[in-house]
Amino acid sequence: MSALLFARPPRIVVASGYLVGMGNQPLLIDGEWIAASADADFFNASAPATGESLPEQFPVSPWSQLDHLLTSAARDARELAQTSPVQLASFLEAYADAIVTHTDELATLASRESGLPADARFVQVEIPRTLKQLRDAAACARDQNWRQPVIDTTANLRTQLEPLAKPILVMGPNNFPFAYNGIAGGDFAAAIATGHAVIAKAHPAHPGTTQRLAELAHEAATTTGLPSATVQLFYHCSNEDGLRLASDPRLGAIGFTGGEKAGRAIKAAADATGTPAYFEMSGVNPVGILPGALRERPTEIARAFCESSLLGVGQFCTNPGLVLTTDSAGLDRYLERVRATFAEHTSGPMLTAALPRELDDAVQGLLDAGATLVARGPAPSADGFYPRPAVLRVDARTYLADPARFQREMFGPASLLVVARDADELRTVYEHLDASLTGSLYSAADGNDDALYDELVARLAPRVGRLLNDKMPTGVAVSPAMMHGGPFPAGGHPGFTAVGMPASLRRFGALRCYDHVRPHRLPPTLQDRSPFPALWRCIDGTWTLGPVPANDR
Amino acid sequence: MSALLFARPPRIVVASGYLVGMGNQPLLIDGEWIAASADADFFNASAPATGESLPEQFPVSPWSQLDHLLTSAARDARELAQTSPVQLASFLEAYADAIVTHTDELATLASRESGLPADARFVQVEIPRTLKQLRDAAACARDQNWRQPVIDTTANLRTQLEPLAKPILVMGPNNFPFAYNGIAGGDFAAAIATGHAVIAKAHPAHPGTTQRLAELAHEAATTTGLPSATVQLFYHCSNEDGLRLASDPRLGAIGFTGGEKAGRAIKAAADATGTPAYFEMSGVNPVGILPGALRERPTEIARAFCESSLLGVGQFCTNPGLVLTTDSAGLDRYLERVRATFAEHTSGPMLTAALPRELDDAVQGLLDAGATLVARGPAPSADGFYPRPAVLRVDARTYLADPARFQREMFGPASLLVVARDADELRTVYEHLDASLTGSLYSAADGNDDALYDELVARLAPRVGRLLNDKMPTGVAVSPAMMHGGPFPAGGHPGFTAVGMPASLRRFGALRCYDHVRPHRLPPTLQDRSPFPALWRCIDGTWTLGPVPANDR
Structure with missing residues (x-):
């Protein structure tokens, strides 16, 4: 297993100032696997079943690496906001396909790091759920229903949700190595489907699984021609640097799933900059x-x-x-x-x-x-x-x-x-x-x-x-009618859900109105005839799949 | 004019510890007009056209009064969340009708406090806009489209926006004595239409206009049988007490229109409690x-x-x-x-x-x-x-x-x-x-x-x-397709608008899922046949005015 881990990174780059050690696992920054500098701190994950430390060393990134991630993601954000929905969907589907191909390997990795059963938990349940989320998100990119266009032909106003044109930081929890992983879970899928670069933070309980997922994601992003900083990964950082990252104005939004203490600190950092941040922090149910x-x-x-x-x-x-x-x-x-x-x-x-x-x-x-x-x-x-x-x-x-x-x-x-x-x-x-x-x-x-x-x-x-x-709460169906969130501090904002598409995608949207904008300049989804046959739009108060009625044009 | 002002409060109550002085204008707390205690601080508005102070004294409320407002509103919040949409709509319409009846008086008051022309600005433009907002909000209460129900018949999940069941603090700006007033403007109308008690803060530039509006609102609320703390009003408080109010966990949400400095302070206070707060703070356009x-x-x-x-x-x-x-x-x-x-x-x-x-x-x-x-x-x-x-x-x-x-x-x-x-x-x-x-x-x-x-x-x-x-930005149409907001700090959250219904109403909604809830216990808007004929629901991916198809039941 450890041989496999060491063999995995496809392109180890020894950048100036960076050095790859034997057990020193690289980060994914701007399309390259880059090792931390030798003077970085490192951590090891553990095998819960035995209590033993696993051999791979994962870096605690210094601010310079987080800054590098931000700079790269911010550079690609505008291009991603303009990327065709079909291309975004193709990436999500290619990534899902890659996960299917590597299911057994991924389940073994996750079981080793989590102590949860490879087959019963991962192969049978969590990986299929993750695949469904990635593919549902792809379908949402294809149909564009997350935008909820509203058209007022009398006032000549057309409004819809649009990408933030800034990267999204996704931080996953310890308990779902796949379905809520920063680089594979629901927040990740929602951020990509809406045209955003994702800076994913691995949970330190399963960095190896996350690294392998990042490799598959990166390969799929490369194959489908997405910008190099579309998916990036780091594993850990100091609390201070984490809060600095959360409050950096280059960031467009944050998706966080985890404990209340960390969540509250990150929320305070994001709030200070006015960055929309979404939290799923539980409660006693x-x-x-x-x-x-x-x-x-x-x-x-x-x-x-x-x-x-x-x-x-x-x-x-x-x-x-x-x-x-x-x-x-x-x-x-x-x-x-x-x-x-x-x-x-x-x-x-x-x-x-x-x-x-x-x-x-x-x-x-x-x-x-x-x-x-x-x-x-x-x-x-x-x-x-x-x-x-x-x-x-x-x-x-x-x-x-x-x-x-x-x-x-x-x-x-x-x-x-x-x-x-x-x-x-x-x-x-x-x-x-x-x-x-x-x-x-x-x-x-x-x-x-x-x-x-x-x-x-x-x-x-x-x-x-x-x-x-008459039902226990543990089943969280992946359904358009799911609400996985709640009043603070169970959730971050009572109006949003972390599970259920397209609602979860809307968290990453900015509402934008086109006021007397010339018809040929309107985004495709707001034109009289949208090229998306499954896109519902509210035109003069009526939800319809059809075009703007001819007498209103 | 000042005689009129003194004559206005219909029910001055000298509560224990409170004293009504000659120029001491009362607050509206829990359905009664109550004067501040004699040791409160007071302020006067001014007549911009002459620079002279106006004679009426308005109190700077101590914390005990703000606490009284909160306690009353929190008590009535659950009942308001269950109040029929028809009753909420009737109140908004009765209030609009009262404003129509008193248009000239209100315009004169507002002109005196704002220096803006009574007819050209208020009678012709701002009061009609305010009436449209109140009546549009009433229509939204009647059709219930702000809830956006989503039904998944396969998973037996039904989700919609619901009231927060807590009061909403609305703080209006200096520049719109009617259309953005805490007790008459868009935020007020949106909060009421979604079943919330409103604690309104008058802007100190037009307390007299606001007081008169509060009287009309209170009369309409009484006539339509709403709980006594549905509409409440205070005029001013210390910065410290204002921030304490904004961070009080009894509050469900905040709507703020005004300057960036005050807005940022209030946002920080609300964020600390996780209270959803919506800001409209402008920019250079x-x-x-x-x-x-x-x-x-x-x-x-x-x-x-x-x-x-x-x-x-x-x-x-x-x-x-x-x-x-x-x-x-x-x-x-x-x-x-x-x-x-x-x-x-x-x-x-x-x-x-x-x-x-x-x-x-x-x-x-x-x-x-x-x-x-x-x-x-x-x-x-x-x-x-x-x-x-x-x-x-x-x-x-x-x-x-x-x-x-x-x-x-x-x-x-x-x-x-x-x-x-x-x-x-x-x-x-x-x-x-x-x-x-x-x-x-x-x-x-x-x-x-x-x-x-x-x-x-x-x-x-x-x-x-x-x-x-090819258009200057000053016209903000009241339209379902308007977006009046923007990235922070122009707005508070990029996904929400302060103008345009029903979108502005959704700011005050909590998303709630009914998971295998027995059919007779579902809210009317989520039942197989909703009693709201104009309510659009997304049932199994299709937006429809119709019932849940029989074969899905």
Whole structure:
């Protein structure tokens, strides 16, 4: 495997001042693989399954390299904004095809760095999802529906979303080496499909996988004739340089998926320059089990909860971290099932060495605050980053004394059950929920919970981006009607989604109005007859695939 | 007039701790007119035409009053989010009708506080525009198209924009006592139509007009049965309290129109809490006159420029503050016309005492930087806030030595002409433009400028929200296809517009997905058959007014 890694970079360039060491992995800057200077800092990823450091050394880029990335991307940004949608789509499709060809290799690399199963997770699920996103984005480039043209023939005004004509910085999280990767995930696909250069930051938990993806992306970009700085990659930088990058006025926008602490710092840096920045930072995803549902199907709901909570070692931003119910019929059977599942669950490893420790700390923090253990998974018997899954319980009175303390996200296979005395107290708990990506409500099939449902949903809905019925939150469908976001700090801006096209593409658009612009100068998508047969336009209040009516011209 | 002012407040309440003094004008808090406490600070507006202070004293609210506004609005926010669109529309229409009934009175009040002509400006232009905005917003509430529902029947996901369920703070500018007023303008109308409580801040330049509007709004809200804190008003507060208000987590969003300095401070406060905030802060609105157009119709363009520059005493955010051209045929005739118009132009007064002084300082600053005077209006012969209109000129080489210095907005009837040696140098000037709301290009009718146009527009378009051909920027049509905004700091977020419905309404929406939510629990706009016959929905990729097709249900 390490031989493969060393062999991979197709064009190592020893630029002036840069030196390629044995384990010194190069960055992708302006179409060339360039090694960091020898005096750079380096880091190694780890193999979660064993806890061992992986041999490849990845550079912590100094500002000079970040500046180089920015300069190159800014230079190509205007050309990319004018690049034909067909060419952008061809790139995305060629890249997807390359990922198909290298699926097994990529899955093996990602499994090595993440500890997640190569086949069950990557080959079967995450890589297909990533391919769908890249191809959906290509389709969106081809149909151009992300622009939402609005035409007023009376006032002679034509408006649509257009590229920012500046590069986009995409920073992916630790938990999706493909589907949210800075150089392969949804933000990347959305940025490219709308005609932007991407500066991708690898997550340091899977730099090798990201490097391999960058190679495939770069080859596809070269083959399809895109400018040399269309896709660029770095792995790491100091916090100070990262914030400097986020606030650089040469940047057009930022897409960030990850933890709240880093996200808040980056948001502050971007806000200072007025750079649009989109964040997906999670939350506890409250799941309410109403009394009728608890009585009706406690075991079924417990089974769904356990599956959702333990899926992917609990490392999802939509993990059900908070379950809310009442002390009523069915609770014992619910707990029994949860206890049995968690007690016997042998967990896979987490993504980094810090995560099991942080999970232990979070569990201890809840115990200190007055929660009790419902179930805890067995202690790990192997080396590696193995967590002990946990379900805790707290009564609503204790919870309500300090709701913020009990809503801190526990990243991993752990969840807190809040038990209210009755429906009244449950209502009060719903008054004290922080923002989350999702909120689920399980209610009785016979309608017995409907009155309470209405009261709870009025409190829950404004706090979440996605509202679910009788369903755990972990599945995030790639659909035009998905909303993966939420009020701050679950998301960055409540009006935008990170998943679901073309909506996610619109984050990277600037609204531009053409006021009495001569017809031959209008962009193709705004001309009387657009050359895009599947482009919906709102012409004088009517959405249509057709041209501007002749009598209006 | 002052008797009228004192007689106006319909219900003066002397709340505990509050005292109504003779000239002490009350705030509208939670449905009651409440006077500030006697120890509050007060301010007076001025009559620009004479420079005299007006007699009414308006309070500078302490934090306790702002907190009272917030508490009341937050309490009513959930109810407003559930209020029927018909009721919201009825309020907006009743309010518009009341403004119609009181047009003359309102125009007189506004003229007294602004120095702008009651009939020509307010009765003829700005009040009709305001009425159109209120009624358009009512129509948007009735048709619900701001929600943009997206339905995926296969994945059983239904998504739309929904109210934030928190109040919106609207801060209007000095230059539009009606059309952008915090309690009557576009942001106000958009916030109400989407089901939000509005906390309006009067601009201290026209508190009396704003108070009268608030009375009419409050009466209409009461008549139509809206919650008591639907419309609230304060006049002024300390900078510290204003920033505290902007960063209060009880607030759902902010709409701000005004100067860049205040806007940046408010944006930083809102950003810290993650509150969506929308800004319209102007810029210099570059107008390019290409060599062919200058040769072809110098006098016609000069006439258009003078009219646009002097309109409303130049106090528009779309004022043409920067004109860019080449030293070529037609320039002399252009200058001759501009010089003649400005030299003989007797200006009306500006909105506040500070503005003519600031304009003088700005003119002097350009002179110090190397610009020269083309024309200056006559010195004012009366007391009052009269400016001396000015056109300055600088060669492009001097401009390019410090482009930021020459792009500082001069609020008022003043503009800088940058003369490039040739087309090459003009291109370079366009490389150094800051963000603006608009960018205009005049080019030859015979096509001689087309090659240069293409080069300039590639540089100009990414820097502006609205691109105009052969047209000055001051007209901002109220149209669904308008974009009144731009890259920061001209606007707040490049994807949003402050004018043009329903787009401006979407700023106040939170995207929410219904994932497997039981059909009877879906909001009406997302049900298989929506009760809104004019609501366009994107169902499985097709925009339609119809129901979800039966075979998909």
